[in-house]
Amino acid sequence: MRRVGSQVLLVLAMMLSMTASWADDAVVLVCANDGPIADISSLEVRKTYLGISVRIAGIPVRPVRQRDDDRLNLIFLQSVMAMSQKSYERRLLSMMLKYGTPRPAEVDDREEMIDTLERNPYAVGYMWKSDAESDPRVRTIKVLWQKL
């Protein structure tokens, strides 16, 4: 009886962890909660993350990347930028080498990302939907990727 009970608990724990994983399976573009950016097209997202200037109300959008989450970066690059990590890094370096084009800002973790967004009203970043929903300091602009 005790053995059956522990098996049920194990299954429940697995289901809970899967639920958490499903909730994470969407990537959203965010800005500071009181930021002025209401909408930005997918093409503009790609442009700004490639160092091509995109302006909203005449102010340049500042893209921010988060270094510590490999899976998040992989999904963003493959699904949004349609590039491998290697191609993307090379493209940014090439633009910097050729034209002095600034590369997207990079932060170490989600907390630093949110701090950066709060300091720059025209900065955008990408994160898991569940993280964005649970933090009142950021606002979702659009869903970039969702697991089907």
Place this chain on the structure above:
Amino acid sequence: MKSRRKMAHRHRWRAAVLAKILMLFTLASGQISRAESPHDIVAFLSVQGFEKFSASDPMLEESNIHSTADFLYTYNSDRFRFLGEFIWSDSEAEMERLQAAWVIDDQTLLWFGRFHSISNYWTTEFHHGQYLQTSISRPGLEEWEDASGPAPSHVTGALFQHDFVLENQSALNFAFAAGIAPKFEGQQLVAFDVFDPASGHDLAVTGRLTYRPEVLSMNQIGLTISHNDIAVDSDSNPALSDLNSIRQATLGFFTNWHWDKWRVLSNWMYFDIDMQYGSGTVNDRFLLGYVQAEYEASEDWTIFGRTELGDDEDDSTYLSLLPAVVAHRHMLGVRWDFADRHGLTFEIADTSQQADSPQHDSFKEARIQWSAVFR
């Protein structure tokens, strides 16, 4: 003359040492945060082993190891951009590019300073960033001045660049530059030295038109045009004793195109040169070009090859003054990308250089290189 050169040399070394100290300090301190700083710095490092063998003249055979560090610094604000590229190797320490731009709008830049000539496609695609070019060697057509490059690589003056993004998201880029051209000294072109402004250089005017069918893509084709008045230091080489100046006009076509796992890089340049001797003018016309094909066998492995050819270059009077220029090369190579931003590349080539007769000097080349970028 000698004392001016000495002084210029001293200034150059002071500037080089200063730049080294600043850049090493910046790298070591790690103070630049990519999060919000307008400053950015990267370092391209490479070490190359080179072997020249089976030469038509055994005196040409050699082997060496060559290491290079290329530092790139940029500063960006809304209306101002600065770019400095400093190369430090076992054979030179030089500020390769030092240019500042007025950002007129998001599509338009007006640069002033020392920059790479926009008529050389490879040069302006990879500059000194060895890690970013798939091959180890550069095509002979696009060699630097101090490696017997036939066309100017460095111009000091003004550069205007404008991007037109069309409604269908294709793009046209127009660039125009005017500035001080290199001069011909000894057996090579010598770029203008800002620390020796009275060194006697003439004008270079260049233009470039590039079409990209998709603004976000790197695929492109384009045309280049240039006119270079090249002053000659007649005392530097007996072969130049009666040569007063060189007028070099070029017309080029380039492409850089990706299809799935394939990439083709090519540049062809037609030279029309008037060499003004005391006894009269010699006109010299020839074509130089290359095609490099690359196949990405996997995410980490790339196989590549390049052929460099020409037309009427064998009898060129101008190229005979540049005996080390590579006239023909057929090269194969393989590159392995590892550990995020490191590359290990091997190349083998059958090469001939111009020498001072139509027979050329021929030899085989083998190169192995580690390259990396630190950011």
